[in-house]
Amino acid sequence: MLNAVEKISDEKIERDAVQIWKDCLSIIKDNIPFISYSTWFLPIKPAEFDGTKLKVYVPSNYFIEWIEEHYNTLLNRTVNQVIGESGKLVYLVLDEKEPLTKETTFTQNIPEPKEVKQTVEIQKEFESGLISKYTFDNFIKGEGNQLARAAAYAIGDNPGQTSFNPLFIYGGVGLGKTHLIHAIGNKILEKFPEKRVIYISSDAFTVEFVEAIQSNTVNDFSNFYKSMDALIIDDIQFLVGKEKTQDLFFHIFNALHQNGKQIVLSSDRSPKELKGLSDRLVSRFLWGLQTDIQPPDLETRIAILKNKSETYGINLSREILEYIAHNITSNIRELEGCLVKLLANASLTNREIDFDLVKRTVKEVSTTKQVNISIELITKVVCEYFDIEENKLREKNRRKEIVLARQIAMYLSKQLTKSSLKTIGLHFGGRDHSTVIHAQTSIEEMILSDLKLKEIINTIKNKIEMTAA
Numbered sequence: 071m072l073n074a075v076e077k078i079s080d081e082k083i084e085r086d087a088v089q090i091w092k093d094c095l096s097i098i099k100d101n102i103p104f105i106s107y108s109t110w111f112l113p114i115k116p117a118e119f120d121g122t123k124l125k126v127y128v129p130s131n132y133f134i135e136w137i138e139e140h141y142n143t144l145l146n147r148t149v150n151q152v153i154g155e156s157g158k159l160v161y162l163v164l165d166e167k168e169p170l171t172k173e174t175t176f177t178q179n180i181p182e183p184k185e186v187k188q189t190v191e192i193q194k195e196f197e198s199g200l201i202s203k204y205t206f207d208n209f210i211k212g213e214g215n216q217l218a219r220a221a222a223y224a225i226g227d228n229p230g231q232t233s234f235n236p237l238f239i240y241g242g243v244g245l246g247k248t249h250l251i252h253a254i255g256n257k258i259l260e261k262f263p264e265k266r267v268i269y270i271s272s273d274a275f276t277v278e279f280v281e282a283i284q285s286n287t288v289n290d291f292s293n294f295y296k297s298m299d300a301l302i303i304d305d306i307q308f309l310v311g312k313e314k315t316q317d318l319f320f321h322i323f324n325a326l327h328q329n330g331k332q333i334v335l336s337s338d339r340s341p342k343e344l345k346g347l348s349d350r351l352v353s354r355f356l357w358g359l360q361t362d363i364q365p366p367d368l369e370t371r372i373a374i375l376k377n378k379s380e381t382y383g384i385n386l387s388r389e390i391l392e393y394i395a396h397n398i399t400s401n402i403r404e405l406e407g408c409l410v411k412l413l414a415n416a417s418l419t420n421r422e423i424d425f426d427l428v429k430r431t432v433k434e435v436s437t438t439k440q441v442n443i444s445i446e447l448i449t450k451v452v453c454e455y456f457d458i459e460e461n462k463l464r465e466k467n468r469r470k471e472i473v474l475a476r477q478i479a480m481y482l483s484k485q486l487t488k489s490s491l492k493t494i495g496l497h498f499g500g501r502d503h504s505t506v507i508h509a510q511t512s513i514e515e516m517i518l519s520d521l522k523l524k525e526i527i528n529t530i531k532n533k534i535e536m537t538a539a
């Protein structure tokens with residue numbers, strides 16, 4: 071009986087919220103350009119109203135920042151008009167890793183919106199650390215992530231029971247590793263709400279470990295992680311050089327593995343490339359499945375852009391999607407960044423998203439990216455990759471692997487910097503500009519037929535861009 075009463079009053083709270091937000095929207099709509107209205111206000115959804123406070127769901131903290139910076143006065147006025155002088159708007163951020171802590175008359179952060187909690191019915195004494203917006207449903211399949219996705223999906227369905235234990239996913243920056251490993255955790259909890267699943271970055275794991283040492287609670291710390299059904303650790307490369315943490319992790323790993331519990335790890339490089347990680351850990355990482363994620367091809371980039379723009383409530387033409395996807399090739403985070411910038415530009419300049427605006431935004435995004443990339447940085451990353459000394463690229467060395475590394479460095483210098491052929495030639499031992507042209511055309515030809523080389527160059531390019539960012 072009590073439940074029924076609660077249910078009725080819950081429904082009323084939601085209904086009131088819907089009506090009030092509708093009234094607010096009709097005022098807002100009349101006061102700002104339609105593009106700004108649809109970009110920043112339509113994605114906001116009403117949650118509940120308690121007489122003075124209207125709680126609304128917003129997609130991200132970025133939204134709050136933007137709205138507060140640009141529309142605070144309008145919102146203030148609108149809320150006062152619709153609710154009255156004591157009216158307040160409270161934002162519930164869906165699914166951000168770190169919710170805003172700032173509080174203003176308008177905003178206040180509530181850690182977990184109701185909707186998110188409902189997906190996990192069994193309350194645990196710890197936070198899973200999972201971001202619920204990262205799911206398999208919104209992870210676009212492509213050639214570059216096919217195997218990683220399939221293995222991740224199988225684990226989500228059957229944690230600890232496949233031969234993919236541990237699952238080790240590696241690849242360049244912004245290619246979807248974090249998204250995928252969260253999706254695993256979310257799927258496990260969806261299917262088995264009682265399971266204990268935790269996501270943590272290896273950095274946070276180290277910090278917690280140091281705190282446990284300081285407070286003399288290392289045993290509790292270790293037992294806590296050993297009690298998980300699935301342990302998901304992001305960016306495991308940050309354990310390199312941290313011997314004590316590695317040691318403890320080794321014991322946790324063994325305990326979980328022996329008990330058939332699932333371990334999922336992500337890294338920016340393959341286990342064998344994790345120099346500085348103890349051999350016994352590396353050998354355990356090789357027990358299960360190691361799979362990489364490669365940069366997405368054109369069709370996948372278009373599909374991702376389409377999907378992301380739809381979540382922002384906008385429909386971009388195929389021509390625009392293709393243009394962005396053609397010009398932003400390195401990683402998905404950058405594609406998303408370009409989309410957000412496009413929305414911001416359209417909103418700021420109060421114009422429709424047309425081809426000119428798209429071109430300008432893509433140019434802006436690409437220019438900022440290129441600013442910090444130097445030929446020195448390119449040389450350094452290429453040499454690190456091939457494990458050769460930098461001066462070898464400047465010498466007249468004709469060894470096959472040195473020639474290839476030199477040509478790749480020249481090719482990337484032309485692609486990623488604004489340096490002239492002459493300047494690039496000078497950096498590589500005072501070579502003529504025709505040598506640089508030759509390097510460029512040779513690499514372009516080689517990657518047409520040699521997919522492995524193409525992958526290597528993409529990996530190097532990602533590393534350069536990551537270091538320069």
Ligand SMILES: Nc1ncnc2c1ncn2[C@@H]1O[C@H](COP(=O)(O)OP(=O)(O)OP(=O)(O)O)[C@@H](O)[C@H]1O
Pocket residue numbers: 208209210211215241242243244245246247248249250338374402403406
């Ligand atoms: N296949 C995909 N489909 C949809 N969105 C994707 C896909 N791959 C990546 N993304 C999105 O791109 C963004 C960057 O992805 P993510 O953070 O998972 O990258 P990462 O590989 O973990 O990068 P880093 O190594 O820098 O942590 C996220 O917003 C993610 O949702």
